[in-house]
Amino acid sequence: MQPPINPTHQNGKMNEKVIITKIQQGSREALGLLWKSHSTKVLNLAFRMLKNRDEAEDALMDIFVSVPSKIQSFRGESALGTWLFRLTVNECLMKLRSKKRHAELEEGHIDVLVNSAIGSKNDEALDYDPELLEIGLSKLPAETRSMLWLKDAEDLGVKDLSEIYCMPEGTIKARLSRARSVVRSYLQENQNYA
């Protein structure tokens, strides 16, 4: 069964405020619309963080099951998508913590790396192997990995990331810069052997 689409809404789209109000009132249809518009993005973010398809699916379901209760305290100060990404990041971090995958969570170790030669303008011309890129991304701690994914793959702004991770924009920018350096470093090292 697929989530329902109410024909009275243009192209199956509903105003975000209406969706929020309807979900708060317990509408399954509105939740279905939210699922249709955001479940893939949420799943991919969870997958990047957890690095496991089944666990990502579990996280996706846990998040959507919790939406009707959690949305009661949502005041609409950020976009619904940003709010969902925050739920996703928190849910995944909780799952990682419960598994004690500390290495996934520690940010510190990426400070060591960084290679000034990497991250040059020439990088954009390189055609990275997607599998290699996936592995390079997995070298990052889960939180940083999700941050880089949201910024470069989902095209979120630094301001949105600042809301999601509750961090100053400067910190987000610094972490993104370091994360890109780590990934590029890995790609450059391994591209030569590919």
Add this chain to the structure above:
Amino acid sequence: MRNQIDFSRIERITPREDSWDMVCARLDSSKKNKFLNFFQARSIFAVAASFLAVAFITAWVTFNKLDSETLLIKNVASDELVSWYSDLGETTDDELENLDTDRSISYLLQETK
């Protein structure tokens, strides 16, 4: 932005076909559980209230029973006095509720000493 990493070639996964159904099923079951929990909580209160009521009634009955027994004339007066009281046509099962009776009994008790 030039500085960004191009993730466009990375494969995006999509939710499984039955994921939405599973979300709905979990939401329905949590609703049902809430409903059951409501009644379970109510029944616990009802049982606790019943126990309290029974305990209160038992204590009340016991207390009253003891109270009436101690105040019966036959329990507080001497045999001689009880006999005299019966001769008056009164019953010795009377309780000392009446102030006049109480005073009379007190007077007679003093007289018989």
